[in-house]
Amino acid sequence: NCSSHTKTDSSSIPPPDHRQLAVQQELFTTSIYSPGSPILLPNGAKIFNRLVEFLRQQYARYGFDEVITPTIYKKALWKKSGHLENYSDDMFTVTSTSPSRSDATEGGEEDEYGLKPMNCPGHCLIFASQRHSYRDLPIRYADFSPLHRNEISGALSGLTRVRRFHQDDGHIFCRPSQIEEEIRKTLDFVRVVYSTFKLGPYRLTLSTRPTEHYIGTTEEWETAEGALKRALDASGQEWTINVGDGAFYGPKIDIILRDSDGKEHQTATIQLDFQLPKRFELEYIAPAPEYERRGETTVDPDALNETGRVTPVLIHRAVLGSVERLMALLIEHYNGKWPFWLNPRQVMIVTVNDSQPVLDHAKAVQDVLMGRQGSPEKPVSQATNFVVDIDDRQVPVGVKAHQAKSKGYSVILTAGPRQLSSGTITCDLSRLESDGEVLNQERIEMLPSELLEKLKAKADAYL
Amino acid sequence: NCSSHTKTDSSSIPPPDHRQLAVQQELFTTSIYSPGSPILLPNGAKIFNRLVEFLRQQYARYGFDEVITPTIYKKALWKKSGHLENYSDDMFTVTSTSPSRSDATEGGEEDEYGLKPMNCPGHCLIFASQRHSYRDLPIRYADFSPLHRNEISGALSGLTRVRRFHQDDGHIFCRPSQIEEEIRKTLDFVRVVYSTFKLGPYRLTLSTRPTEHYIGTTEEWETAEGALKRALDASGQEWTINVGDGAFYGPKIDIILRDSDGKEHQTATIQLDFQLPKRFELEYIAPAPEYERRGETTVDPDALNETGRVTPVLIHRAVLGSVERLMALLIEHYNGKWPFWLNPRQVMIVTVNDSQPVLDHAKAVQDVLMGRQGSPEKPVSQATNFVVDIDDRQVPVGVKAHQAKSKGYSVILTAGPRQLSSGTITCDLSRLESDGEVLNQERIEMLPSELLEKLKAKADAYL
Ligand SMILES: [Zn+2]
Numbered sequence: 001n002c003s004s005h006t007k008t009d010s011s012s013i014p015p016p017d018h019r020q021l022a023v024q025q026e027l028f029t030t031s032i033y034s035p036g037s038p039i040l041l042p043n044g045a046k047i048f049n050r051l052v053e054f055l056r057q058q059y060a061r062y063g064f065d066e067v068i069t070p071t072i073y074k075k076a077l078w079k080k081s082g083h084l085e086n087y088s089d090d091m092f093t094v095t096s097t098s099p100s101r102s103d104a105t106e107g108g109e110e111d112e113y114g115l116k117p118m119n120c121p122g123h124c125l126i127f128a129s130q131r132h133s134y135r136d137l138p139i140r141y142a143d144f145s146p147l148h149r150n151e152i153s154g155a156l157s158g159l160t161r162v163r164r165f166h167q168d169d170g171h172i173f174c175r176p177s178q179i180e181e182e183i184r185k186t187l188d189f190v191r192v193v194y195s196t197f198k199l200g201p202y203r204l205t206l207s208t209r210p211t212e213h214y215i216g217t218t219e220e221w222e223t224a225e226g227a228l229k230r231a232l233d234a235s236g237q238e239w240t241i242n243v244g245d246g247a248f249y250g251p252k253i254d255i256i257l258r259d260s261d262g263k264e265h266q267t268a269t270i271q272l273d274f275q276l277p278k279r280f281e282l283e284y285i286a287p288a289p290e291y292e293r294r295g296e297t298t299v300d301p302d303a304l305n306e307t308g309r310v311t312p313v314l315i316h317r318a319v320l321g322s323v324e325r326l327m328a329l330l331i332e333h334y335n336g337k338w339p340f341w342l343n344p345r346q347v348m349i350v351t352v353n354d355s356q357p358v359l360d361h362a363k364a365v366q367d368v369l370m371g372r373q374g375s376p377e378k379p380v381s382q383a384t385n386f387v388v389d390i391d392d393r394q395v396p397v398g399v400k401a402h403q404a405k406s407k408g409y410s411v412i413l414t415a416g417p418r419q420l421s422s423g424t425i426t427c428d429l430s431r432l433e434s435d436g437e438v439l440n441q442e443r444i445e446m447l448p449s450e451l452l453e454k455l456k457a458k459a460d461a462y463l
Numbered sequence: 464n465c466s467s468h469t470k471t472d473s474s475s476i477p478p479p480d481h482r483q484l485a486v487q488q489e490l491f492t493t494s495i496y497s498p499g500s501p502i503l504l505p506n507g508a509k510i511f512n513r514l515v516e517f518l519r520q521q522y523a524r525y526g527f528d529e530v531i532t533p534t535i536y537k538k539a540l541w542k543k544s545g546h547l548e549n550y551s552d553d554m555f556t557v558t559s560t561s562p563s564r565s566d567a568t569e570g571g572e573e574d575e576y577g578l579k580p581m582n583c584p585g586h587c588l589i590f591a592s593q594r595h596s597y598r599d600l601p602i603r604y605a606d607f608s609p610l611h612r613n614e615i616s617g618a619l620s621g622l623t624r625v626r627r628f629h630q631d632d633g634h635i636f637c638r639p640s641q642i643e644e645e646i647r648k649t650l651d652f653v654r655v656v657y658s659t660f661k662l663g664p665y666r667l668t669l670s671t672r673p674t675e676h677y678i679g680t681t682e683e684w685e686t687a688e689g690a691l692k693r694a695l696d697a698s699g700q701e702w703t704i705n706v707g708d709g710a711f712y713g714p715k716i717d718i719i720l721r722d723s724d725g726k727e728h729q730t731a732t733i734q735l736d737f738q739l740p741k742r743f744e745l746e747y748i749a750p751a752p753e754y755e756r757r758g759e760t761t762v763d764p765d766a767l768n769e770t771g772r773v774t775p776v777l778i779h780r781a782v783l784g785s786v787e788r789l790m791a792l793l794i795e796h797y798n799g800k801w802p803f804w805l806n807p808r809q810v811m812i813v814t815v816n817d818s819q820p821v822l823d824h825a826k827a828v829q830d831v832l833m834g835r836q837g838s839p840e841k842p843v844s845q846a847t848n849f850v851v852d853i854d855d856r857q858v859p860v861g862v863k864a865h866q867a868k869s870k871g872y873s874v875i876l877t878a879g880p881r882q883l884s885s886g887t888i889t890c891d892l893s894r895l896e897s898d899g900e901v902l903n904q905e906r907i908e909m910l911p912s913e914l915l916e917k918l919k920a921k922a923d924a925y926l
């Protein structure tokens with residue numbers, strides 16, 4: 001397979017399929033023992049971990065705190081959250097395999113767990129475990145836990161129709177007056193993320209209060225919808241309204257991505273929730289609680305003298321949505337031409353011959369680029385996380401370089417006696433994503449440390 | 464609470480308990496809805512993630528490739544692996560909550576999953592999914608998946624007796640001739656990790672072939688035990704032998720840590736396994752397979768002309784063991800005095816007054832130290848992952864500094880009009896772990912960028 005040499009002008013070429021590309025790129029595999037739970041191979045795990053790391057970097061700006069929460073909760077929790085009533089078809093039940101390990105002495109109900117399909121109830125438990133003042137809000141929890149939803153087996157496919165997946169999940173607990181600002185920030189977060197991937201364009205839709213069945217007052221809904229509309233206006237993105245299409249527990253914003261084939265994908269969501277905080281009796285203490293509940297402020301000293309309990313607003317939000325599904329989109333979007341920072345095949349060093357000095361030189365360059373030099377007495381702390389492979393087979397160097405390109409390596413390095421004597425490496429950087437800078441120098445001689453700086457700059461720019 | 468001011472000379476002070484310390488430091492909480500599955504709060508998740516990141520850094524040196532594997536597998540897998548027969552008391556069963564989502568049309572067996580108690584069978588599936596030559600080996604997979612074991616509810620406690628936990632799990636698939644080198648490297652990895660935590664001393668024990676019930680030939684066992692003994696000798700650590708104490712499927716090395724109270728903890732393990740590769744019919748292709756199986760080499764051209772299938776040796780290894788249990792050990796070991804790199808409370812900025820310019824200066828210093836500066840148009844890529852809090856309450860600055868110290872912050876910074884005008888920050892670095900360097904300058908004036916470099920150097924040295 002040599003994708004860089006295939007013609008791309010013919011419309012008869014089928015659109016890329018992430019499942020086929022995943023085989024070529026060794027990204028994931030599936031097993032009859034785990035239908036719907038893809039197994040991420042080292043290359044797929046690298047992409048996954050880099051996406052998570054990318055989001056964690058953004059959390060420093062957007063103020064999310066990561067938490068690590070259980071996988072199974074007693075059925076009583078799912079009763080409290082409403083999932084048992086409304087969502088049990090999609091859930092898996094967990095029980096003791098051996099009756100001797102059952103928690104309940106009689107009956108069995110007590111010993112049943114639900115395998116979590118979402119993180120929200122767990123985050124509500126965390127919020128409820130501490131006392132909160134209005135000064136502490138907003139509180140933003142992020143969670144990358146694996147989630148399970150029991151899709152029917154016929155529907156399972158690749159990374160898109162799965163039973164086990166991860167969300168870049170986040171829950172914001174905020175004051176009613178903070179809704180607009182939080183939505184603004186989230187829309188900004190979405191914009192930054194999708195423009196990094198050069199994915200898009202996307203459109204935004206606002207789904208508003210259903211006419212019939214909803215909780216809360218129409219006043220609460222109008223206040224919240226007003227905040228969402230102002231945040232949408234401020235985003236500078238086009239948006240439309242789906243009147244009456246909101247969930248019964250709150251309005252939401254969907255981000256709908258259009259791919260290069262014109263197909264639409266619902267990825268990110270922002271869902272307001274008036275219900276779950278009530279079910280979990282969440283509260284914070286604020287002055288002038290009557291005003292606080294309406295998202296208003298007052299200077300009335302009598303009102304301010306009073307303090308009371310107010311229910312926070314909960315915002316569910318995911319920027320990538322399902323990390324697996326977004327990976328599938330990216331696999332097809334980049335179609336083998338990964339930007340350097342995401343590429344699971346970043347650097348290939350091809351050796352001119354297999355003499356020991358040349359192999360040692362290749363190894364030394366690899367050590368520099370991977371950041372694993374340093375004293376063996378000390379732990380590694382400067383690992384770059386770059387993938388740097390060596391092809392030292394007794395095969396002509398041109399053939400090896402060609403094969404590395406076909407496999408999708410971003411950077412091809414040549415190590416031979418000449419490079420060894422000058423302490424350098426010959427670099428083909430022509431496939432490095434360029435961001436304006438001209439990089440068509442087919443072969444350039446560099447010190448390994450110079451190249452490392454260049455690669456770090458690329459990765460830090462998410463290119 | 465002000466632990467730095469309590470006397471420590473009295474033997475009547477009970478030894479630190481990680482559950483109490485976790486409350487003071489807001490590390491984790493528990494819930495009646497998730498017995499045995501601790502909920503890591505933001506501070507606990509920070510420690511957890513840093514431990515994982517620390518291990519990933521070492522994986523660059525020790526050649527582990529991370530994979531991301533399913534949480535639930537069909538019972539048929541656990542039958543194949545032998546867990547259903549030998550381990551089912553400790554396992555949870557997973558089924559569809561709704562019969563309509565069941566995979567099986569009749570019966571029910573087909574629809575039953577086991578919630579994974581360990582990663583090995585999954586890693587065997589990965590190995591089996593590809594063809595391997597002897598040149599590909601060793602292959603080393605790492606996995607940080609959540610694992611579940613059904614401990615009886617009476618035994619559950621804190622982070623030490625749990626039902627849900629994570630291992631820094633790794634499986635090495637190698638040639639018989641590679642056992643010694645792999646064990647050497649693993650023992651080296653263990654040494655580097657525990658000396659970083661200043662945990663120890665520890666002792667190593669080798670458990671050898673049981674006299675009665677074992678699989679494989681005595682010759683295989685002797686070869687493997689010889690390799691383990693040579694690796695133990697080379698480690699420079701003291702080690703003892705537990706004759707006949709090995710599992711029926713292979714010899715093992717335990718690392719037993721002695722804590723400051725003299726209590727012993729079994730943390731890391733290295734377990735050889737002759738069985739699982741057979742159960743999963745794992746194989747690789749090698750020349751002179753008869754020699755290869757015995758871990759021997761030959762120059763006999765006739766033997767080398769033959770190629771055949773050989774079963775790899777599997778080495779299970781965990782360096783921390785259970786990440787949660789190691790966290791519990793570390794919480795007690797450091798007893799509120801975390802080294803900077805692990806501290807969930809790293810830097811506190813106390814403001815001298817609450818004027819806007821002073822607050823802005825505090826915020827600007829925070830941005831520098833957290834690495835979240837830069838254009839809002841561009842994604843963050845230089846986040847330092849440091850925890851930098853601001854205390855801007857209208858409370859005397861000395862009181863705020865004192866409270867921050869009591870809470871365990873490593874670095875206390877003071878921001879006021881004077882610091883604002885000079886663009887600096889006043890730093891109390893006396894509580895930073897020092898590594899020989901004298902750091903008792905109670906109050907030193909620095910540029911935020913200078914301080915950042917100092918803190919990065921500390922964190923990179925794992926101090
Ligand atoms: Zn949610």
Ligand SMILES: [Zn+2]
Nearest residue numbers: 581582583779
């Ligand atoms: Zn294992």
